[in-house]
Amino acid sequence: xxxxxxxxxxxxxxxxxxxxIPHGRVTxxxxxxxxxxxxxxxxxxxxxxxxxxxxxxxxPAHRVVNRIGLLTGKHHFGSPTMMQQLLENEGVEIEDDKVxxxxxxxxxxxxxxxxxxxx
DNA sequence: AAGCTGACAGCAG
DNA sequence: CCTGCTGCCAGCT
Numbered sequence: 001x002x003x004x005x006x007x008x009x010x011x012x013x014x015x016x017x018x019x020x021i022p023h024g025r026v027t028x029x030x031x032x033x034x035x036x037x038x039x040x041x042x043x044x045x046x047x048x049x050x051x052x053x054x055x056x057x058x059x060p061a062h063r064v065v066n067r068i069g070l071l072t073g074k075h076h077f078g079s080p081t082m083m084q085q086l087l088e089n090e091g092v093e094i095e096d097d098k099v100x101x102x103x104x105x106x107x108x109x110x111x112x113x114x115x116x117x118x119x
Numbered sequence: 120a121a122g123c124t125g126a127c128a129g130c131a132g
Numbered sequence: 133c134c135t136g137c138t139g140c141c142a143g144c145t
Contacts, residue, residue, distance in 0.1 A: 066127060079125085
């Protein structure tokens, strides 16, 4: 253990967490922000997603929705229905741009993940 | 360097 | 339930 390599910008942390979202599950921007210990930066989480296209490995941004399960970022997937289709393809039911059973499908990193592993 | 942005969240009406 | 206003802060121009 010599240097750090922990240069991980806030964005990188967001991506790291987002990549842990299980297939067929979803989380919220606020949940990720809160998990990173920076509650209030939920907007940055979404902003970070705007930079994710082209990243390797890819970030399942379609699994990140707002606090009520609304597909607020659907307009950033090329097609307004792309995000919904991606989710439905994973078995996530969408109704009126909202994730059905959101509360049940919600994957909270603060519970599922260990913060010390991402700090 | 200074100001603006924004894929949100919380609260009030 | 919905609509609108405010706060939040890292990143970008």
